[in-house]
Amino acid sequence: MTIKISRRVMLLGSAGLAAGGLAAGRIAAPAIAQNAPIRLGGLTTLEGPFATGGQDAYRCIQMELERINHTVGGRKIEFVRESSNAQADVALARARKLVEQDNVDIILGPLSGAEGIALRDYSRTLSGKTIVNGSSGASDTTLRNPSPNFFRFSTDGTQWMAGLGRHVYQTLGIREVAVTAGDYAFPYAQVFGFNLEFCRLGGRATHYWAPLGTTDFTSQIAQINRSNAGAIVVVHGGTDGLAFMTQYAQAGGNKPLIGGSIMADQTMLSARGPHRRVMIGMISGGPIADVIDDPTWRDFVERYRKRWLNEGGFQSPSIHGVNYTTNLYGILHALKAVDGDLSNNQAAFQQALAKAEITAPTGATVKLDHNRQAISDIFLNRIEERQGNAQVVAFDRARAINQTLGMPEEQFLKLGAPSRDNPGCVA
Amino acid sequence: MDLAATIVLNGLTLAALYFIVASGFSLIFGLMRVVNMAHGAMYMVAGYVGYSVFEPLYDRGAWYAWYAGLGVGVAFAAAFGALVQKLLLGWMQGQELRQALVTIGLSIIVADQLLAVYGGTPRQFFAPDAIFGSTQVPGIGGYPTFRLVQIGIAVAVGLGLWLVLNRTKLGMMIRAGVDDRQMLGACGVNVPLVGVAVFSLGAALAGLGGVIGATAQPLAQGADGRFLLISLVVVIVGGMGSVTGTALGAVLIGLAEQIGQAMFPTYSVILTFVIMVAVLALRPQGMLGRA
Numbered sequence: 001m002t003i004k005i006s007r008r009v010m011l012l013g014s015a016g017l018a019a020g021g022l023a024a025g026r027i028a029a030p031a032i033a034q035n036a037p038i039r040l041g042g043l044t045t046l047e048g049p050f051a052t053g054g055q056d057a058y059r060c061i062q063m064e065l066e067r068i069n070h071t072v073g074g075r076k077i078e079f080v081r082e083s084s085n086a087q088a089d090v091a092l093a094r095a096r097k098l099v100e101q102d103n104v105d106i107i108l109g110p111l112s113g114a115e116g117i118a119l120r121d122y123s124r125t126l127s128g129k130t131i132v133n134g135s136s137g138a139s140d141t142t143l144r145n146p147s148p149n150f151f152r153f154s155t156d157g158t159q160w161m162a163g164l165g166r167h168v169y170q171t172l173g174i175r176e177v178a179v180t181a182g183d184y185a186f187p188y189a190q191v192f193g194f195n196l197e198f199c200r201l202g203g204r205a206t207h208y209w210a211p212l213g214t215t216d217f218t219s220q221i222a223q224i225n226r227s228n229a230g231a232i233v234v235v236h237g238g239t240d241g242l243a244f245m246t247q248y249a250q251a252g253g254n255k256p257l258i259g260g261s262i263m264a265d266q267t268m269l270s271a272r273g274p275h276r277r278v279m280i281g282m283i284s285g286g287p288i289a290d291v292i293d294d295p296t297w298r299d300f301v302e303r304y305r306k307r308w309l310n311e312g313g314f315q316s317p318s319i320h321g322v323n324y325t326t327n328l329y330g331i332l333h334a335l336k337a338v339d340g341d342l343s344n345n346q347a348a349f350q351q352a353l354a355k356a357e358i359t360a361p362t363g364a365t366v367k368l369d370h371n372r373q374a375i376s377d378i379f380l381n382r383i384e385e386r387q388g389n390a391q392v393v394a395f396d397r398a399r400a401i402n403q404t405l406g407m408p409e410e411q412f413l414k415l416g417a418p419s420r421d422n423p424g425c426v427a
Numbered sequence: 428m429d430l431a432a433t434i435v436l437n438g439l440t441l442a443a444l445y446f447i448v449a450s451g452f453s454l455i456f457g458l459m460r461v462v463n464m465a466h467g468a469m470y471m472v473a474g475y476v477g478y479s480v481f482e483p484l485y486d487r488g489a490w491y492a493w494y495a496g497l498g499v500g501v502a503f504a505a506a507f508g509a510l511v512q513k514l515l516l517g518w519m520q521g522q523e524l525r526q527a528l529v530t531i532g533l534s535i536i537v538a539d540q541l542l543a544v545y546g547g548t549p550r551q552f553f554a555p556d557a558i559f560g561s562t563q564v565p566g567i568g569g570y571p572t573f574r575l576v577q578i579g580i581a582v583a584v585g586l587g588l589w590l591v592l593n594r595t596k597l598g599m600m601i602r603a604g605v606d607d608r609q610m611l612g613a614c615g616v617n618v619p620l621v622g623v624a625v626f627s628l629g630a631a632l633a634g635l636g637g638v639i640g641a642t643a644q645p646l647a648q649g650a651d652g653r654f655l656l657i658s659l660v661v662v663i664v665g666g667m668g669s670v671t672g673t674a675l676g677a678v679l680i681g682l683a684e685q686i687g688q689a690m691f692p693t694y695s696v697i698l699t700f701v702i703m704v705a706v707l708a709l710r711p712q713g714m715l716g717r718a
Contacts, residue, residue: 047538051547051648085649183693209692213653215644218437218574219689222430239549239647246551246645250571252561271645273551312546420693 037076038340040331041098043109043119044134044324048085049213049238052267053320054111056313057134060321060361061108061328063307072332073340080104084115086212091115095122099129105342107131108327111320113138113157113186123150128345130353132331135323137261138185139192140417142373143403149346151353151372153330153360154323155287155401157189158196158418160261162378162401164285165197168231168258172283176204177258178229179423180220180236180244183209187235188418190260194233195424196405196415205233209420215243221251235260241268245275253278261286264381266314269390276390282383287323287362289381289394290316294363300325315389317361326360326374333358365400375402432566434689435682440574442681443581444640448654449661450588450673451632457668458601458625461516462527466633467655468534472507473500473634474641474650475541478550485553493555493642501634508630512623520622534651542648549647552638577639581674584632588670591628601625605668660699664706666716675714 042061044054058081070077080102084091091110098104106129110119116136123131124147131150133141137157142150168174177198181187187209195205206227208220221244224232232255236244241263257278262268264284269276290301304317317325334352342349357367364377380396404412416422452466477500484492511533519525553559558576561569592598600621603611612618636654640646657680665676680699687695706714 046542046547046648048649049647051542052549053547055547210688211693211696213649214688215653216437216441216684216688218571219434219685220692222433222437223689226430239645239649242549242551242645247571250561250573252569267548271549271551273553273645 035075037078038072038106038335038342039078039080039102039104041080041082041095041102041104041107041109042134043082043084043091043094043098043107043111044320045086045111046083048087049240050086050111050320051238053135053238053262053265053318054083056267056318056321057111057324059308059313060304060317060325063304064325064328064332066307067303068332072335073338075335075340082109084110086112086115088114088118092118092122095119095131099126105129105346106331108324108331109134109136111135111324112184113141113189114184116141116152117185120147120150123147130346130350132327132353133323134327135320136186137189137323139189139403140185142371144413144417146371146373148372149350151327151330151350151368153327153356153358153366153368153374155374155376155378156403157186157261158193158405159376159378159401159403160286161190161193161197162285162405163197163380163396163398164258164283165194165199165203166201167283167380167396168194168233169198169201169203172231172256174230174256175202176229177206177231177233178208178224178227178255179205179233180208180210180217180224181233181260182214182236182240183211183420185418186237187260188420188423190235191233192418192422192424193405194235194258199425205423205425207420207423210236210240212240214240217244217247218251221248221253225251225253225255229255231256231258233258233260234263237262237265238267242271242273242275245279246273249274249278257282259284259383262319264289264383264392265319266290266316266392267318267320269383269392270314279383280385280390284381284383284392285378286319286381287326287360287364287376287378288317288319288392289379290391291386291393292362292379292397293394296359296363297361300361316391322361326358326366329358329360330356330366369402371403373403375400377401429567430689433570434685436564436567436570437574438682438685439678440577440643440681441685442677442679443577444636444643445657445661445681446581446674446677447577447584447639448633448636449658449665449677450584450670451629451636452658453662453665453668453670453673454588454632455626455629456662458604459512459516459622460521460523461530461626462523463626463629464527464530464655465511465534465537466530466629466658467651467653468537469504469508469630469633470637470640470654471541471646471651472537473504473637474646475545475550476500476503477634477638478552478641478646479545481552482550490555493552496552497635497638500638501631504634504637505627505631508633509623509627511630512626516626517619517622520619534655538648538651547648549645550641551645552642554642573642577643580635580639581677584635585670585674592670597621597624660703663713664703666713669713669715669717672713672715
């Protein structure tokens with residue numbers, strides 16, 4: 001036993017010596033350490049209902065990293081790809097793998113709402129590492145109990161609905177809607193954002209929740225078609241959304257459709273099927289559209305098409321691709337500002353992130369609030385048939401929308417966290 | 428009232444799909460005692476392979492596009508199943524845990540290969556005009572024709588399986604094999620070959636479910652896990668290895684899912700598992716399973 005202990009002490013001692021030696025080497029030649037590549041871990045969903053969006057996120061990241069030749073602030077960036085399936089526990093396990101086995105410095109991800117909350121909590125246990133959101137859009141990720149090393153340069157699900165409730169009530173004159181939504185964090189945030197405006201103006205909403213991964217909505221559709229609702233607000237995404245729209249079309253549905261932000265997206269519109277017929281004319285809100293009258297966006301779309309159209313890409317980059325890119329821009333901007341210096345537990349880098357002011361691929365200006373959450377532009381969109389393709393066209397743009405939709409933060413927090421029992425219909 | 432009728436019909440049509448998929452699973456388990464964890468992968472493979480035949484034909488406007496996709500998908504799944512049994516599972520006969528693990532590994536490999544080849548975009552078959560659109564159902568009104576066809580196919584599958592098992596020589600060998608494999612071998616029957624046939628038939632049923640399912644709902648990555656889980660639940664509830672039990676299990680689960688969705692959507696998933704737990708507690712061999 002004593003031998004074992006002393007051996008251990010010996011080992012520890014020699015490890016310490018080696019570490020000391022390394023540190024000494026570092027002091028002697030700082031340029032070498034500085035030139036070691038920065039390890040950037042990507043986490044997105046290549047499995048499960050959002051596989052398409054995840055794939056597109058990696059397309060956009062790869063394109064932007066290729067553009068800067070994988071170099072920023074004089075240091076190479078090594079990109080490590082990891083995948084989850086939109087479930088929080090899986091995302092957490094893969095994030096751990098990135099940190100513990102792949103030794104990444106920064107994680108860029110995840111894609112889905114509950115995953116974001118799980119990774120925010122995980123980020124708090126890490127020191128000297130930074131997690132920058134990918135495309136996850138639950139509001140509580142940054143609004144309540146934020147973590148000092150979790151940053152989000154993309155807007156959240158509540159922000160994405162800014163202006164939509166008002167448009168439905170005032171411009172379309174619809175007084176009662178049926179809301180069908182996924183039963184998890186991100187749709188809660190979206191429904192909350194919609195209702196906040198719609199119910200305040202006097203509108204009434206009936207909610208139909210379904211767990212993520214539902215692919216047979218026929219009974220729900222039967223109920224909605226028999227209700228008095230003047231329009232349907234559809235806040236599903238991925239295959240769930242496609243299933244809902246297909247079955248709605250098959251059931252001969254003809255109510256006006258209002259879409260959540262991940263419904264009106266190329267991941268939906270590029271799939272073939274009867275859903276495209278009912279989706280023409282759908283109104284939605286979100287951080288991007290296929291057609292935005294902005295030179296930065298046109299340039300981004302052109303580069304995306306040139307790079308990916310022949311390799312399985314969409315006609316126009318998806319919402320997830322753009323969100324990941326926006327967050328990547330935040331990382332690159334901060335790395336440039338500190339010349340790739342991640343020393344001192346990334347303190348300088350994190351400060352630079354918090355202060356970053358960047359331009360998103362859509363041309364929107366992005367800056368962070370005190371919770372490290374983006375304040376940026378939101379578009380009101382309509383799906384139109386253009387040149388034989390269904391496209392999401394922006395017809396209005398609200399600038400610098402913050403996380404509380406302009407409400408004082410204290411008052412907004414008092415409304416409670418969005419949930420299935422608190423969908424934002426407060427008087 | 429018509430809402431209730433619609434929901435019940437939705438449940439039955441969904442049950443039809445579940446039955447088609449789960450019957451293959453049950454069949455394989457019944458004879459081979461293999462819990463085929465790659466059953467969902469066979470569903471998905473058939474869907475994607477069928478789709479790659481279907482799409483170009485559909486673009487050219489060929490009326491037989493869907494039938495061709497169906498035929499190729501089912502044939503591919505059958506061949507795939509036969510190969511799996513011949514090359515992988517045959518030589519570890521009787522080692523149930525090992526076989527289950529091998530099939531899990533196989534399903535992971537298959538899912539990743541499908542993602543690499545076909546990408547993440549969801550796909551959906553469009554049924555031929557004859558069975559697309561809607562039909563007037565008394566008491567309900569317009570109802571998607573294809574979902575009614577699903578019931579027809581499920582009934583045909585059920586009857587076909589019953590006839591094969593009870594009225595043919597192959598069926599006789601299968602039933603004998605369930606009771607005593609060694610005795611069957613001693614009677615001069617090539618038991619491994621019967622095994623390949625059964626596995627291939629089970630996989631073909633998964634494939635049939637794959638194409639039918641991908642016509643009723645979008646086909647995307649992750650469908651394998653979903654349908655494997657459904658098959659497991661249906662077969663556990665109905666009774667392992669019993670065709671009638673599988674049908675009963677499918678109807679129960681299908682109805683529970685749809686009624687749950689209409690009445691308490693958040694907890695509809697739980698209802699399914701409550702049924703499973705109740706069956707396991709009261710009748711562990713399944714409702715119509717043999718003790």
